[in-house]
Amino acid sequence: MVRRLSVRSPRLQRARRPPPSAPPTTAPMDSPSPPPPPPYPPAAAEGGPAADSQAAELPRLTVTQVEQMKVEAKVGEIYRVLFGNAPNANSLMLELWREQHVEYLTRGLKHLGPSFHVLDANRPWLCYWIIHALALLDEIPDDVEDDIVDFLSRCQDKDGGYGGGPGQLPHLATTYAAVNTLVTIGSERALSSVNRDNLYKFMLRMKDTSGAFRMHDGGEIDVRASYTSISVASLVNILDGELAKGVGNYITRCQTYEGGIAGEPYAEAHGGYTFCGLATMILLNEVDKLDLASLIGWVAFRQGVECGFQGRTNKLVDGCYSFWQGAALALTQKLMTVVDEQLKSSYSSKRPPGDDACGTSSSTEAAYYAKFGFDFIEKSNQIGPLFHNIALQQYILLCAQVLDGGLRDKPGKNRDHYHSCYCLSGLSVSQYSAMVDSDACPLPQHVLGPYSNLLEPIHPLYNVVLDKYHTAYEFFSS
Amino acid sequence: MAPSSTSSEASDEWLPPSRRPELADVVPVTQDDGPHPVVAIAYRDEFREVMDYFRALYFAGERSVRALHLTAEVIDLNPGNYTVWHFRRLVLEALDADLREEMDFVDRIAECNPKNYQIWHHKRWLAEKLGPDIANKEHEFTRKILSMDAKNYHAWSHRQWVLQALGGWETELQYCNQLLEEDVFNNSAWNQRYLVITSSPLLGGLAAMRDSEVDYTVGAILAIPQNESPWRYLKGLYKGENNLLMADERISDVCLKVLKHDSTCVFALSLLLDLLQIGLQPSDELKGTIEAIKNSDPEADEAVDADLATAICSILQRCDPLRINYWSWYRTTISSQT
Numbered sequence: 001m002v003r004r005l006s007v008r009s010p011r012l013q014r015a016r017r018p019p020p021s022a023p024p025t026t027a028p029m030d031s032p033s034p035p036p037p038p039p040y041p042p043a044a045a046e047g048g049p050a051a052d053s054q055a056a057e058l059p060r061l062t063v064t065q066v067e068q069m070k071v072e073a074k075v076g077e078i079y080r081v082l083f084g085n086a087p088n089a090n091s092l093m094l095e096l097w098r099e100q101h102v103e104y105l106t107r108g109l110k111h112l113g114p115s116f117h118v119l120d121a122n123r124p125w126l127c128y129w130i131i132h133a134l135a136l137l138d139e140i141p142d143d144v145e146d147d148i149v150d151f152l153s154r155c156q157d158k159d160g161g162y163g164g165g166p167g168q169l170p171h172l173a174t175t176y177a178a179v180n181t182l183v184t185i186g187s188e189r190a191l192s193s194v195n196r197d198n199l200y201k202f203m204l205r206m207k208d209t210s211g212a213f214r215m216h217d218g219g220e221i222d223v224r225a226s227y228t229s230i231s232v233a234s235l236v237n238i239l240d241g242e243l244a245k246g247v248g249n250y251i252t253r254c255q256t257y258e259g260g261i262a263g264e265p266y267a268e269a270h271g272g273y274t275f276c277g278l279a280t281m282i283l284l285n286e287v288d289k290l291d292l293a294s295l296i297g298w299v300a301f302r303q304g305v306e307c308g309f310q311g312r313t314n315k316l317v318d319g320c321y322s323f324w325q326g327a328a329l330a331l332t333q334k335l336m337t338v339v340d341e342q343l344k345s346s347y348s349s350k351r352p353p354g355d356d357a358c359g360t361s362s363s364t365e366a367a368y369y370a371k372f373g374f375d376f377i378e379k380s381n382q383i384g385p386l387f388h389n390i391a392l393q394q395y396i397l398l399c400a401q402v403l404d405g406g407l408r409d410k411p412g413k414n415r416d417h418y419h420s421c422y423c424l425s426g427l428s429v430s431q432y433s434a435m436v437d438s439d440a441c442p443l444p445q446h447v448l449g450p451y452s453n454l455l456e457p458i459h460p461l462y463n464v465v466l467d468k469y470h471t472a473y474e475f476f477s478s
Numbered sequence: 479m480a481p482s483s484t485s486s487e488a489s490d491e492w493l494p495p496s497r498r499p500e501l502a503d504v505v506p507v508t509q510d511d512g513p514h515p516v517v518a519i520a521y522r523d524e525f526r527e528v529m530d531y532f533r534a535l536y537f538a539g540e541r542s543v544r545a546l547h548l549t550a551e552v553i554d555l556n557p558g559n560y561t562v563w564h565f566r567r568l569v570l571e572a573l574d575a576d577l578r579e580e581m582d583f584v585d586r587i588a589e590c591n592p593k594n595y596q597i598w599h600h601k602r603w604l605a606e607k608l609g610p611d612i613a614n615k616e617h618e619f620t621r622k623i624l625s626m627d628a629k630n631y632h633a634w635s636h637r638q639w640v641l642q643a644l645g646g647w648e649t650e651l652q653y654c655n656q657l658l659e660e661d662v663f664n665n666s667a668w669n670q671r672y673l674v675i676t677s678s679p680l681l682g683g684l685a686a687m688r689d690s691e692v693d694y695t696v697g698a699i700l701a702i703p704q705n706e707s708p709w710r711y712l713k714g715l716y717k718g719e720n721n722l723l724m725a726d727e728r729i730s731d732v733c734l735k736v737l738k739h740d741s742t743c744v745f746a747l748s749l750l751l752d753l754l755q756i757g758l759q760p761s762d763e764l765k766g767t768i769e770a771i772k773n774s775d776p777e778a779d780e781a782v783d784a785d786l787a788t789a790i791c792s793i794l795q796r797c798d799p800l801r802i803n804y805w806s807w808y809r810t811t812i813s814s815q816t
Contacts, residue, residue, distance in 0.1 A: 063628065064663035109516055116519045120529075121559045126517040147514040154510055166510045167533060169561040218564055220599040257672055257714025266642075266677070267635050268669040293811075297748075300804040301706065307800075313665040313706050315629065343811055346720070347756060386804050 064314050071316050074411040075306045078398050094397050094449030096427070097405065101420065102139045104405030105130045108417055109144060121164030121174075124155055128177035128184075129421035135184045135465045136424045136455045149190045152178045160198030161206075170202055171216040176228035179235060183464050183472040191475045200238045203229050211246015222263045223254055227276030231462050234283045235469075237476040239369035248286035251277045255290055258313060259298030269298060271311040271324040278328050279461045282335075285372050292332060292339045293346075296386060299329050303387050308395035308410075318409045319400035320419050322392055322426025327460045329386045330429050336382035374473055377438050377459050377466070385433035392430045393448035396423050425463055428455040439466055494524070495531040500544050506530035507537060525555050536565050541572035550583065557587055563596045567603060577604050581612070585619055592623050598632040602639055613646035621653070628657060629666045638673055647678045662698055665707045672714060688715050688722075696732045699745075703736040709745040713752070720756040729753065734767055741771045742797035747790050754787040755812070768793070787812045 061069075082093055109130050112119075119126060127148055134140045154166040155178060161170025162178035182190040206213045206229065213225035226247050233239035253265040254277055260269025261277035278295065281287040302309045302325050309321035332339070400407045400423045406415030407423035431454055432438065434446040439457050447454050459469040495501050508530055511518065521529070532552045535545045549566040552559060570580060581604050588597045605612050620637040623630055641647055651674050657667035675687040692715060698708040712732075716723035723729060730753055733746040740746075750768075754760065760768075765786060772789050775796060791809040795802050 062661035062663055064661050110518070112517060112519045114520050114522050114525075117521055117525050118556055118558060120519060120521075120525075120556050121561065123517050123519075130517070144516060147512075148516050150512050150514065151516045154512055163561065164559075166512075167507075167537070168559075169564055171560060215595075216560060216564065218567060218603075219560065220595060220602075256669065257717050258669075258710045263631070264635060266638050266669075266673045268631065268666050270631065296804075298710075300801055303800055305800070312629070313710060314663045315665070340811070383807055383810075384803060386807055388800050388803060391800060 067316060068314075071410060072305060075317075075395075075399055078411060079394075082398060091450060094394075094453075096397060096449065096453040096455075097401055097403070098137055098139075098452075100403070100405030101407070101424075102134065102137055102405075104402075104415070105134050105137075105417070105420060106139075106141060109141075109148075121168060122177075123165045124152060124162055124174040124177040124181060125164075126417055127152065127181045129417040131181050131184050132464065133417070133421045133424050135468065136428055136458070138456055140185070145185050145187060146189065148181060148185060149187070149193055152182060153193050156193070156195060157202070158198075160195060160200070160202030169216050171219070172203075172206060172213060172225050172228040172232075173215060175199070175202075176232050179232045180462065180464050183235060183462075184468050186468045186471045188475075191472060194236055196236050196238050196476075199232070199236065200243075203233060203238075203243055207243070210250055212250040213247070223251060223261060223273045223276045223280070224263070226251060227280045230280045230283050234370060234373045235462055235464075235472060235476070237370040239283070241369075244284050244369065248281060248284050248289055251280055252289045255295065259291065259294035259296075260302075260312075261290075261295070268312055271299075271302060271309065271321045271328070274299060275324040275328045278331055282331060282376055283369075283372055283461060285368075287335060288338050288342070292335060292342055296329065296332050296339070299325050300386055303392065306395060306399065306410075307388070307391035308399065309387075309392070316410065317395070319396060319407060319426070320409065320422035322396055322400075323422040323429060323463070326387060326392055326426045326429045326433075327463070330433050330460050332386060333381040333383055333433065334376060334379045370473075370477060373459070373461050376461060377469070380436045381433075381438075385430070387430075387433075389430040389433050389446065390448050393427060393453075396427045396430075397449055397453070424455060425458060427453075428458050429460060431455060432457045492524075494527050495548070496527060501531060501548075504531055504534045507533040509533070528552055528555060532562065536561070541569045543573065545569050546573065546575070553587060557591045557594050557597055560596050563600050567600070577607055578612075580604055581608070581615075588619075588623070592627065592630055593632060595632065598636050601636060605640060605644060610644045613640055613644040616640045616644070617646050624657075628661060628664050631666075634666050634670065638670070641673070642677065647674070647680050650674045650678065651681070658698070662702060663705055663707060665710075668707045668711045672711065684715070691715055692726065692728055696728055699732055700735065703740060703743050703746065706745060709749060713749065724753060724756060724758045730758065730761070730764060734763060737767055737771065741774065742793070744794065744798045744801075747794050747797075751787055751790045751794070751808070754785075754790070760786050785812070 082090055085093065108126065112126070116126075131140060131148065151166075152162065155162045155164070155168070155174065157163060157170040159170070161172070162175040163170050164174045168174075179194060182194060203213070206216070206219075206225070208214055208221055210221075212221050213229045214221045215225045219225075229243070230239065230247060233243050251261065254262045254267075254273065256262050256267075256269040258269040260271070261274040262269055263273045274295065278287070278290065281290055302311070302313075302321065304310055304317055306317040308317040308319060309325035310317050311321050311324070396407070399411050400409075400419070402408055402415040404415075406417075407420045408415045409419055413419075431442050431447050432440075435442055438459075442454065444451050457466045458464060459466050462469060464472075495504075496506070506527070528548070528551050532548050535542075535548060546566065546569045549562050549569065552562045553566070556562075569575075570577070581601070584597060584600050584604065588594075588601065591597055601616070605616055617637065617640060620633045620640075623633040624637075627633075641650065651671070654667050654671040654674060657664055658671070661667075675681060675691055676684045681687055692712065695708045695712045695715070698705065699712065712729065713723070716726070716729075730750065733750045733753075736743045736746040750764070768786055768789055771793055775793075788809060791805055791812065794805040795809070798805060
């Protein structure tokens, strides 16, 4: 199904070419069954007005084009095998290799080789990537739960927050990883090990005068810092007006002319930051400050012919964006009322919705903050998925899985725990995105491959397994 | 005078900290991993020993020359250790160290680890202290990094920060031109161009630059219509100015020109759709073009679409099946607005 790029027409075909997937077997809610892909455009139609001059000499391929073609060739090879197979062989190819993934992940939890020293300041992240991935597979080994709680307690700073290892400076990102890990373990011992008073003080210390957060004492300010801080604060119910102040305005300034969100004002729209920014704005109940239609349009265009997502315009596909981009779009399925209002006002005035500073933050009482994350997940999806949920599953299952266990960025790359976590998170998001309710069991046609591929559902604002979220929510609100 | 920030790595043979006379009085502190460690890394001996000595000085808060040397060693072993970088800054301040030398030190590390948050943050800290005099040197450095990977996110962020905080805008538009000549698909360069034309104090801002930028961008689109970057940039030039976007005939013209050669160009169809949504009154030519594309598909709906925007959505649903869900949704927003 994937067509080879002709050397004579070195165009990035991303937008025009049909996806290499079979036509999806499932129609999204409220949409007709998709028609078969159109015939491949003949070469003569490809040149555009400049074709004549380019026909004379073979156009030089740019770095972007060469890299893209290499990836398309590798992915195409894999998909050609799939579509050359008998249907029963397909089902084998499309299987999630649960046992292998569990073995790879469990091993990492216990022992990591010397080359992992470069992640020595990210050990709570290793805990989260592994434990969350195992939770998605519903395979958390209960014999290590207490050991993880003990280890993370050693990473907790006496003045609040968690560092990258015992004795390291507290850092907002490793704090997010540690708290999400503890929530995923979910025992009373795990949840009560978080020193919330000190955590709150740590977060206040990380707040810049602009309202945005810095990662650690004297550290960098960016959208990640705001997300990790607000997500954790919301999750353990310490979010208040003081912490929230100014964050929404900072993130609004990071939405770019493309529609996505950048790491800091004026930088390039990026999938990771787009998820972080959008989720933060929802947790703050200020999402109406973003231009949502342009954000949705930008993310939707990041899914490419490989069926997976790229992180930025004209960059290569990467399995981890299955979550960052996929979950961003999944979040917007519950925001349609806001989107409709924004569209109405933008069509009747020349100002884009993002410019209307009509955020509800100023009137928000502290007590309400913890509810935003809870109410959001209780809300129904108002529309079906905005990305191709079946195609995305195809990319993850066929291109991101490694036979010996673990998942990866793309064919040709090595597996790692980060990609295992975010590929599986993205797989869960795409399996559940066609359902109206967040925890409803997907229909078989929403799950590519055998139904046993189905993972646990997540709370997409925090990226923790939904059941675990509910336990933590109850624990921290009492 | 301030001590040099070079480490003992200059010596021919590496001497473990435990055998160095200058560290003889230091009692190494092992990592407190507990009785049942998880995600335990099998550190090499060298790594473990350097870290143990570093921990001793870090916990003691010793801001000394030997501490500075040791931080360089730890950074060399793991440049992602933000605690070490933070401590190093405290030591540099306490010793009143030569920050230009420090910049050379961090540049050497950055060249081998160009995608590391801590290194770039350290550079920003230094550049802020060194002031506008350092601007051009920083621009040269990011240029060098971008020549190896023209889309390095950290390098671009640093470059943008230096421009805005310390200056050096003079040749930036020219630099964007150069990068786009090399690779017109480089979206980071388009994004940088947007910063320059909106924020450079030398160019008069977006209002002054818009006209010539539209011409430049239309040229890039016509050369390679399948390149998404200039399409997004073109719309960005009219961000928040829907009326001006509608009034500029070059916008709908470029869509029509592209569609003449490639009737399924998603970017052209998508931009036309946006124009119609904000109230563009379609010309006869536009209506005719869309009608022709619609009729060219024998399987197209028989029913006459209520309006042009809906017709474009139908075409997009057909020719962009990967985004069929998105276009189906887009279609519902049309009917809800009219």
